Amino acid sequence: MGAILKIIAQRLVLGGVTLLVVSLVIFLAVNALPGDFAEAILGQGATPEAIEAIRRDLGLDRPLWERYLVWLARMLQGDLGVSFAQLNFQSNLGGTQLKTVAEQIAPRFANTIFLAGVTAAIAVPVSLMLGVLAALYRGSIFDRAANIFTLTSISSPEFFLAYILILFLAVLNPVFPSLSNIYEGMSFFDRLERTMLPALTLTLVVTAHMMRMTRAAIINLLASPYIEMARLKGLSPMRVIVVHALPNALAPIINVIALNLAYLITGVVVVEVVFVYPGIGQLFVDSVKIRDIPVVQACCLIFAGAYILLNLTADILSILSNPRLRHPK
Amino acid sequence: MSRLLEMRDIWIEGRTDEEWIPIINGVDLTLDKGEVLGLIGESGAGKSTLGLAAMGYTRDGVRISKGSVVFDGIELTTAPARVKRDLLGRRIAYVAQSAAASFNPAHRLIDQHVEAPVVHKVMSREEAMRDGIELYRRLRLPNPEEIGFRYPHQVSGGQLQRAMTAMAMSCRPDLIIFDEPTTALDVTTQIEVLAAIRDIVEQFDTAAIYITHDLAVVAQMADRIKVLLKGDEVEEAPTREMLAHPKEDYTKSLWAVRSFQRPQKPPAPPDATPVIRVDHVTAAYGKVPVLFDVSFDIHAGRTVAVVGESGSGKSTAARVITGLLPPRQGQVFFKGEPLPADYRHRTKDQLRQVQMIYQMADTALNPRKTVGEIIGRPVEFYLGLKGTKKRERVRALLDAIELEPDEFIDRLPGELSGGQKQRIGIARALAAEPEFIICDEVTSALDQLVAEGILRLLARLQDELGLSYMFITHDLATVRAIADEVVVMKDGRVVESGPKDEMFTPPHHPYTDLLLSSVPEMDPDWLTNLLAERGVENIGDAAAGRM
Numbered sequence: 025m026g027a028i029l030k031i032i033a034q035r036l037v038l039g040g041v042t043l044l045v046v047s048l049v050i051f052l053a054v055n056a057l058p059g060d061f062a063e064a065i066l067g068q069g070a071t072p073e074a075i076e077a078i079r080r081d082l083g084l085d086r087p088l089w090e091r092y093l094v095w096l097a098r099m100l101q102g103d104l105g106v107s108f109a110q111l112n113f114q115s116n117l118g119g120t121q122l123k124t125v126a127e128q129i130a131p132r133f134a135n136t137i138f139l140a141g142v143t144a145a146i147a148v149p150v151s152l153m154l155g156v157l158a159a160l161y162r163g164s165i166f167d168r169a170a171n172i173f174t175l176t177s178i179s180s181p182e183f184f185l186a187y188i189l190i191l192f193l194a195v196l197n198p199v200f201p202s203l204s205n206i207y208e209g210m211s212f213f214d215r216l217e218r219t220m221l222p223a224l225t226l227t228l229v230v231t232a233h234m235m236r237m238t239r240a241a242i243i244n245l246l247a248s249p250y251i252e253m254a255r256l257k258g259l260s261p262m263r264v265i266v267v268h269a270l271p272n273a274l275a276p277i278i279n280v281i282a283l284n285l286a287y288l289i290t291g292v293v294v295v296e297v298v299f300v301y302p303g304i305g306q307l308f309v310d311s312v313k314i315r316d317i318p319v320v321q322a323c324c325l326i327f328a329g330a331y332i333l334l335n336l337t338a339d340i341l342s343i344l345s346n347p348r349l350r351h352p353k
Numbered sequence: 354m355s356r357l358l359e360m361r362d363i364w365i366e367g368r369t370d371e372e373w374i375p376i377i378n379g380v381d382l383t384l385d386k387g388e389v390l391g392l393i394g395e396s397g398a399g400k401s402t403l404g405l406a407a408m409g410y411t412r413d414g415v416r417i418s419k420g421s422v423v424f425d426g427i428e429l430t431t432a433p434a435r436v437k438r439d440l441l442g443r444r445i446a447y448v449a450q451s452a453a454a455s456f457n458p459a460h461r462l463i464d465q466h467v468e469a470p471v472v473h474k475v476m477s478r479e480e481a482m483r484d485g486i487e488l489y490r491r492l493r494l495p496n497p498e499e500i501g502f503r504y505p506h507q508v509s510g511g512q513l514q515r516a517m518t519a520m521a522m523s524c525r526p527d528l529i530i531f532d533e534p535t536t537a538l539d540v541t542t543q544i545e546v547l548a549a550i551r552d553i554v555e556q557f558d559t560a561a562i563y564i565t566h567d568l569a570v571v572a573q574m575a576d577r578i579k580v581l582l583k584g585d586e587v588e589e590a591p592t593r594e595m596l597a598h599p600k601e602d603y604t605k606s607l608w609a610v611r612s613f614q615r616p617q618k619p620p621a622p623p624d625a626t627p628v629i630r631v632d633h634v635t636a637a638y639g640k641v642p643v644l645f646d647v648s649f650d651i652h653a654g655r656t657v658a659v660v661g662e663s664g665s666g667k668s669t670a671a672r673v674i675t676g677l678l679p680p681r682q683g684q685v686f687f688k689g690e691p692l693p694a695d696y697r698h699r700t701k702d703q704l705r706q707v708q709m710i711y712q713m714a715d716t717a718l719n720p721r722k723t724v725g726e727i728i729g730r731p732v733e734f735y736l737g738l739k740g741t742k743k744r745e746r747v748r749a750l751l752d753a754i755e756l757e758p759d760e761f762i763d764r765l766p767g768e769l770s771g772g773q774k775q776r777i778g779i780a781r782a783l784a785a786e787p788e789f790i791i792c793d794e795v796t797s798a799l800d801q802l803v804a805e806g807i808l809r810l811l812a813r814l815q816d817e818l819g820l821s822y823m824f825i826t827h828d829l830a831t832v833r834a835i836a837d838e839v840v841v842m843k844d845g846r847v848v849e850s851g852p853k854d855e856m857f858t859p860p861h862h863p864y865t866d867l868l869l870s871s872v873p874e875m876d877p878d879w880l881t882n883l884l885a886e887r888g889v890e891n892i893g894d895a896a897a898g899r900m
Contacts, residue, residue, distance in 0.1 A: 247413070249454040256410060257469045258441030267468075271459035347459055347504045 028343060032336065039332040046328040047099070047321055051092050054317055060084055061108045064314040081115050082108050095321065104129075105318040107311070125322045129304065133326060135206060136303040140288035142216065142223040143230070148281060151231045155238025155277075160265050162243060174232035186225045186298040193221060204299040222299045226292060230284040237280040241273035248272075275342035282338030290327040357527055357560050358384040358407060363420035365402055365411070365584075376402050376415065377584045386527065387558040391575030391592065393565060393607075395800035396771070398581040400564045404530045407562060408445050409437045425527065442469035446521035448550075450533040452513035456505035463501030466520045475524045488519040491556070492549045510663075511542035515549050522553060529554070531563045535570060539662035539827060540871040547573055547873075548884055566800060568607060569873035572596055573880040580604050592877050606802065608875075613805050615812055617853045618837045621652035626689045628653050628789050628821045629674060629707075634683035636673050643669045644680070644845045651789065654815065656822040658836035658853075660829065660868065666845040667825045671791045674823070675707055687789070705735045708782035712794035714774035718766040724751070724777055725762040731784040750780045754810060772803035779810065783818075793825045808835050829872045833857065841865050 062078035063070065079085045083094075098105055104125040114122060154174070158167045177185060194202035200220045210218075242265055245251060254268040293305035304323060311319035343349045365377035377399045384390055384407075392400050405411060409422055409429030422429040424445065429437060446469075449455035457465060466488075467481035476484065482501075489497035492515040505513060514534055521529050534550065535543040551574060554561050563574045571578055571592075578595045580587040580603070588601050599605050621627070627650035636644040644666045651657045659667045672678040674685050676696030685692045687706060693699050711717035718727055728747045732738050738746055748758040754776040766774055775795060782790050792811065796804035812835060814820060826832060832839060832853070840850040841864065849862040861869065870887075873879060 249449055249451060250457040252412070253447065253449060253455045254457070254468075256408060256441055256447040257472070258438040258443060259468070259472055260438065263472070268457050268459075272457070345459075348506050351504050351507060 027349075028340060031343070032340065035332075035336045035339070039329070039336065042332060043325055043328055046324055047096070048092070050321055050324045051095070051317065052088075054312070054315060054320055055088060057315060059315065061112075061315045061317070065109070065112060078112060082111060095318070099321075099325075104322045107319045108316045109314065125318050128319065129307065129322055129326070131208065132302060132304045132307050135301065136289060136292070136305070138215065139219055139222055139226070139292065139301065139303060140285065142219050143226040143288050144285055146223060147227040147230050147284070148234065150227065151234035152238055152277070154231070154235045156242065156265055156270065158235065158239040159242035159246075159269070160261055162239070167239075170235065174235050177228035178232035182225060182229055182294045183298050185228050186221070186295055189221055189225055189228075190298075193224070202299070204301040206302065219301075222292075222295050222301050225295050225298075226288060230287065233280050233284055234277070238273070238277050241276045242269045245269045245272055271345065274345040278341045278345065279335075279338045282334040286331045286334045289330040355386055356383065357386045357388075357425060358382070359421075359423045360403075360407060361421050361423075363403065363406060363422070364418045365399070365406060366416055366418050367402075368414045368416075373416075373418070375584060377406070379420070380581070380584070380586045382407065382562075382579065384528070384560050384562065387560055388577070389554060389561045389563055389575045391563050391565070391571035391578040392581065393568060393571050393578060394581035394587075395566060395802065397583065399584040400566075400581055401532050403581070404532055404562050404564045405447075407528070407530060408441060408447065410441070439473070442526075443473040443475060443524045444526050445528045445530070446524070446526040448514075448517050448521045448529060448531045448534050451537050452517040452534075453505065453510055453537075455517065456513060458505055461502055461504055462508065462516050462520075466501060466516070466523055469520070470523050473524060481523065485519065485523065488522055488553075489516065491553060492516075492519050493545070494519075509542075511538050511546055514538065514546045518546075518550055518553065522557065522559070525557055526559060528560045528562070531561055531574075533565050536565065536567070540829070540873075541662060541867055543570075543873070544871050544880070544883070547880060550574070551880070567873065568596075569875050569879070572875055572877045573873060580607070596875055596877065613808060613834050615835055618655060620838075620852060621655065625652060627651055627686075628688060629823070630686040630689075631670065631674065632684050632686060634670070634673055634680045634685070636669060636678055636680040638669075638678075642681075642845065644673070646683070647842075647845070647847055648683075649840045649847060649850055651821050651823055653788070653821055654819045655837040656815065656824050656835055657838045657840060658824045658826060658832040659840045659842060660826060660832055661842035662827060662868075664844075665842040667827075667842055668793055669845075670842070671709070671793055671823065671825060674791065675709060701735065705785045706787050707789050707791070708785050708787040709791045709793065710775075710778045710782050710795050712797055714771065714778045714798070715766075717778055718774060720766050723763050723765055724769075727766075727777060728780050728784050731781060735785045746784070750784055753783065753814065754780045756780075770803075771799055772806060775799060775803075775807055776810065779807075779814070783814065787820070789821045789823070791823045791825070794827070795824075796831055797826065797828060804831070805834075811835065829869060841868070 060079070061082065062075045062084065065078070066074055076085075083091060095105065106122055106124050107128060110123055110128075154170050158170050161167050190202045193199045201218055202221065204218045204222050206215050206218050246269065251264060251268055254264045259267075291305075292303060293309055295301070296303045296305045304326065307319065308323040310316075311323065360380070360382040362379050362381060363377055364375065364379055366373040367376050368374070380403060382390070382403065392404060394400050402411070402415060406417055406422060407424075409424070409432065411417060417430055420430070424440065427436070427440070429440075456462065463482055463485055466485040467476075467478055470476040470481040470484070471478050475481075485501055486497050489500060494500050494512055494515055500508065500512070500516070508516065518534070531550065535546050538546060547570065553559075563571060565571050575592050577589065577591050579589040580601070582603055587603050588595075588599070590600075595604070599608055629651040631647060631649050634644055634647045635642070647666070647670055649657065649659075659670060661667050669678065673680050676692065676694065676699055679694035684694070687703065692703055696704065725744070725747050728750055729743050732743050732746045732750075736746070747762065751758040751761055756773065756776055761769075761773075766777070769777065778795070795811075796807050799807065808831065811822065815822065824831075824835060836853045838851065839853050839856040841848050841856070841862065843864050848864050849856070856865065857869070859866075870883060
């Protein structure tokens with residue numbers, strides 16, 4: 025166990041360094057984009073004076089490195105700052121309530137996690153099952169059909185899958201609502217119902233990888249002597265695969281699952297737009313459009329953090345799935 | 354006695370690319386209840402395939418194209434999968450060659466043990482566990498109460514092999530197929546496993562097919578012996594008759610293999626400088642010490658056999674000499690000159706003088722290079738020969754290892770047999786024109802006839818070129834055949850060393866004695882006598898002591 029704790033500590037430190045690098049890269053990249061917040065918000069009719077004024081208010085007139093260091097210092101104290109849009113709104117209209125970036129993102133992020141969670145709860149068991157069955161009946165019609173179906177769905181654009189699902193499950197057979205505008209105070213089941221279509225769309229997108237990895241990892245082991253031994257004990261083919269092959273195939277499967285879960289948190293903008301789902305992706309895209317650096321930075325840190333944590337979890341689970349490492353001699 | 358298994362006119366084929374190639378050509382095999390049949394032949398003879406076919410099972414890409422397998426009145430070749438599954442594990446069980454690979458690494462031994470009885474509804478899980486512990490006890494496994502709760506990687510090879518025998522016994526089958534169950538084990542461990550298998554098969558009156566390439570082993574185990582050659586039956590007879598009067602030439606040639614023996618050369622003069630001197634070497638892998646104060650000399654034109662069980666430090670000593678593993682203490686001298694500890698600090702000429710031949714010719718040859726390229730590389734690197742000169746040299750080397758140059762120079766390793774691959778390995782070592790070659794278990798992966806050819810070749814090359822060999826092996830028959838001097842190692846230490854003739858004449862060091870007496874002999878009573886001599890209790894203790 026000591027070895028595992030050491031790995032976790034090492035990876036967390038490395039993860040911290042990665043986040044730092046990510047924040048620097050994102051900061052530089054957003055600043056390298058043409059235009060800044062002042063120009064973006066005022067549009068074409070802007071006077072140079074008005075632009076200057078906003079820049080001064082927001083501190084955009086100060087040098088790049090100084091702005092980054094100020095942001096970094098605050099971030100390390102747990103303060104992600106306030107979005108430019110909020111600051112600008114307040115200075116022009118004199119509102120009193122300022123929402124911090126953290127307050128802005130929190131409900132959105134919760135929604136994203138909810139959607140990712142629902143998708144994972146459907147996609148992971150389905151792909152494992154399909155993978156096991158495809159391995160069991162490899163070469164059969166079922167195997168080929170499952171492969172063709174999942175490959176087709178992963179190869180189609182997400183919005184296309186989304187519209188097809190809307191057509192069949194919302195328009196022709198009104199099973200689920202086509203709009204997923206969830207809000208606070210909704211009951212869990214209402215929420216679940218409205219989340220269903222985006223979750224199904226995402227399931228179609230992520231199933232192929234996981235299913236094919238499960239199938240390949242299992243088939244890879246079928247020539248092992250211990251699988252032959254299991255067969256020669258007179259076990260049923262299903263038991264041979266589930267009890268004898270699957271536990272040894274877990275490491276690669278876990279890694280693919282982790283990558284796909286990370287994708288569910290970071291890459292679902294298109295689906296959110298189609299279903300008007302208030303997740304973090306839309307907020308992120310909007311913020312990039314108006315060069316709202318504090319929000320962009322915060323979103324990117326969350327995305328990078330999700331990748332780091334999920335990969336760390338996958339590595340630890342892979343280690344734990346190996347009895348040699350779990351029970352040393 | 355009543356008939357348990359009857360295989361009639363069995364033809365088995367295996368598929369390569371688009372073609373079906375015959376593996377077994379019309380072999381008959383019968384077995385009575387409680388009888389043990391030894392199935393013997395070289396690798397590729399189809400022993401395992403035939404053994405598996407006795408269970409109505411074929412591996413992927415293999416099929417029984419003709420013939421019938423009747424087990425206790427049930428025709429297995431046409432039986433539906435469900436019927437066969439009901440028999441497998443319950444009435445017919447299998448013990449595989451490598452227990453380490455055939456136990457599922459993800460589950461504890463006892464969980465794998467109880468699986469068959471529970472699935473076949475022979476016993477409840479609790480009963481099967483209690484019974485498993487009892488079987489572990491009968492097979493003289495140390496800590497029978499506790500050993501089943503370990504994972505396979507936590508248990509030694511010899512113990513795993515016994516645990517697998519126990520697993521095969523879990524449903525008290527009528528028939529067990531033993532597929533080379535002791536081939537991967539050291540001689541001293543092999544005895545324990547052989548004794549355990551023989552006892553338990555007798556106790557439960559189980560019929561068995563015992564597959565092996567080792568005649569001396571099968572002589573201890575079987576009532577009857579059947580000899581296979583390339584899928585054909587050569588002959589079959591009761592064990593004693595077969596050993597005393599083999600009829601066919603092929604069988605006689607199998608018997609004759611052990612006759613090759615080279616006379617020992619006179620010892621080097623006391624003032625001669627040895628080609629290689631290993632001087633008080635202590636070495637470790639990371640923090641794990643593996644060699645303790647090891648010293649020995651290898652003189653010009655001599656073969657020094659380094660023997661010991663797996664884990665005794667033989668190969669580590671070779672790694673120290675080649676500079677792959679710099680020692681913690683001590684030094685290696687080449688003709689009186691100290692060799693830099695790390696191969697990266699050695700000159701090209703120092704590197705050239707020490708060459709290696711490996712156990713697994715399969716993995717030691719680059720599968721994408723032709724024979725000419727494999728041998729040509731050291732010729733160019735060490736001797737600086739190019740173009741026609743290089744090619745001529747390669748051809749000369751192929752001649753030296755008795756392979757026809759025109760036929761072999763452009764072949765890939767995949768197109769060679771095991772013995773041919775090993776010859777290429779020898780040619781590659783010779784290409785550097787070294788004075789000293791380390792042979793690391795070079796014959797252990799080969800069949801006896803092929804291995805003998807390799808030994809004869811090495812002996813001839815030594816006489817012609819004045820080479821010195823360090824011959825690492827665990828096989829004492831090989832030592833007897835080729836060595837001038839012997840170094841016996843155990844747990845990283847040299848326990849005894851000296852000229853071969855002395856080593857093979859008593860009195861020995863107790864460990865040497867254990868090694869020597871553990872080598873199976875052709876005499877069918879050998880195991881029984883040996884066990885009586887050592888005392889059965891004694892063996893159990895020895896097993897426990899090695900833990």
